[in-house]
Amino acid sequence: MKVHIAYTHKDNGSGVWVDTNGKELTSDYCKGNEVFVTDKDGNEVQTKARFLHYTGKVFRDKDGQLLDDDIYKGGIILRFRNGRLDGEGEPAVETEDCHIEYWDKGELKEVVSDYMNHKEKWHNNMIQEVIIDKQ
Incomplete structure (x- = not known):
């Protein structure tokens, strides 16, 4: 199924990704769906990004401290620094x-998917470039 999402600002100034009904994304937004966003030129493009619902979110550990650790869960490595998703130059x-x-x-800065055949460059929550290697 095609899903269209957009980055929008809340009344408090923070930004979130929402679906066409204005509902904030949850972790299952991309499961089994083709996800589309508007790129810097106003074109509708498919994104392979799977963690957009983490954009701008601050995470804390069980003691209430800002999460500053690498987490491995369910076949996924997530890297957090100062409470935010951040790989410090490595994949987050x-x-x-x-x-x-x-x-x-x-x-989000970059997505590499489909066994290195699909690459997306992001800036300010907008796709700048999509590169697809069809070899």
Whole structure:
């Protein structure tokens, strides 16, 4: 199924990803769906990003401290620094099916998916470029 999502700002100024009904994304937004966003040129493009619902979110550990650790759960490695998804130059997300996402301080920067054949460059929560290697 095709799903269209958009980045929008709340009344308090923070930004979130929402579906066409204005509902904030949950972790299952991409499961079994083809997800589409608007790129920097106003074109509808498919994204392979799987963790957009983490954009701008701050995470804490069980003691209430900002999460500053690498977590492995269910075949996924997530790297957090100062409470936000951040790989500090390394992938912040790595999955068993070779999907990689680079994040910096809670903002998506790059997606590498489909066994390195699909690459997306992101800036300010917008796709700047999609590169598909059809070899």
